[in-house]
Amino acid sequence: MSEQSGDPRPIPRNSRVCRCLFGPVDSEQLRRDCDALMASCAQEARERWNFDFVTETPLEGNFIWERVGGLGLPKICQGPRDDLGGGKRPSASSALLQATAQEDHVDLSLSCTILPRSPEQPEGSPGVPGTSQGQKRRQTSMTDFYHSKRRLIFSKRKP
């Protein structure tokens, strides 16, 4: 067994598992798709939390964001974190990390609380596109939905 640089499980020489399944990968397309998907993730997060994570600005919505200082956050929360995972994260997809890296993160720390609106009247929450009070009750309805689906799957499977 060839031990290479202390790896307890080296890839065997000439391993037949090392193979490319679907032909050459277009790096350019990978990059474009990656950027587009990261942007859509950022947009989803922005709508979910009414907060712009790129510019670190609170937006109108269900949550009230406020600045908190002096939390004594450990160093690891303050600086750029591109040393993880054995490689440097590239800039294009790490807008979230980079945008905050330059500043003093402790001062920029935010806490959020749910805006105290009457939860009995979900339609009444004004002017918040994409986020409604309904989201807070999501858990219950999700579970209900899944239970009914389970029964559906079961009955379908019967021969």
Added chain:
Amino acid sequence: MELLCCEVDPVRRAVRDSNLLGDDRVLQNLLTIEERYLPPCSYFKCVQKDIQPYMRRMVATWMLEVCEEQKCEEEVFSLAMNYLDRFLAGVPTPKTHLQLLGAVCMFLASKLKETIPLTAEKLCIYTDNSVKPQELLEWELVVLGKLKWNLAAVTPHDFIEHILRKLPQPNDKLPLIRKHAQTFIALCATDFKFAMYPPSMIATGSVGAAICGLQQDEDVSSLTGDALVELLAKVTNTDVDCLKACQEQIEVVLLNSLQQCREEPGEAAKAEEDVDQASTPTDVREIDL
């Protein structure tokens, strides 16, 4: 104090926690939350344009081979397939990205479940260097975002111990039954048919299939046939008829994969070798259904 000397396995595992396994609330909670982690739709029909079911099988087979060659923990493969299915249920993906996606899913599942996780570099070598570590790390963030960082999915493996404890087995047969059941679970994860079944049902069906298969050669269970199915169904609140159907489907999957092995001798040797490796049972192909 007695001293034990043995070959050093670099991986340290926790012992099974009898407090957790003995408390029925754990099983009930697993049953309650398991379906939150199922892919919400059959994505070949409604999301994917480029990816076909046989491509999922190809990438799944490759992922299983990587996990076996790297002797990953059993649940890594099932968990990675869960990530893959959930991602594909939401994001139309070209087939050229599929292997990268599979690698990313293994990367994440391995980090979540293993003490010594697979590295990005190693996974890229397994793609025959068609993917760069940099790209893998970028896509890791994409997949995390699309899965909403919700990685602690319930897999069939989570139920195995709970089910085994409820069975009146001779104790010395449990490791064998466990191994066979784990193999069935891995087989199920390679087949899209099972992607939307509740993990508890796959686990229950796998244990049932394992006992049925083993019972033909030796006495592994005091309960057999309908009595066994009924007991299994009760443990995970599964409908008896559904469970029977599921177990039959699992046995068909095994049969198909064995037939495939016989048809393509070159591939077969490899597949059987792979099944033999790691912790999967050596005599699984002797099961006569």
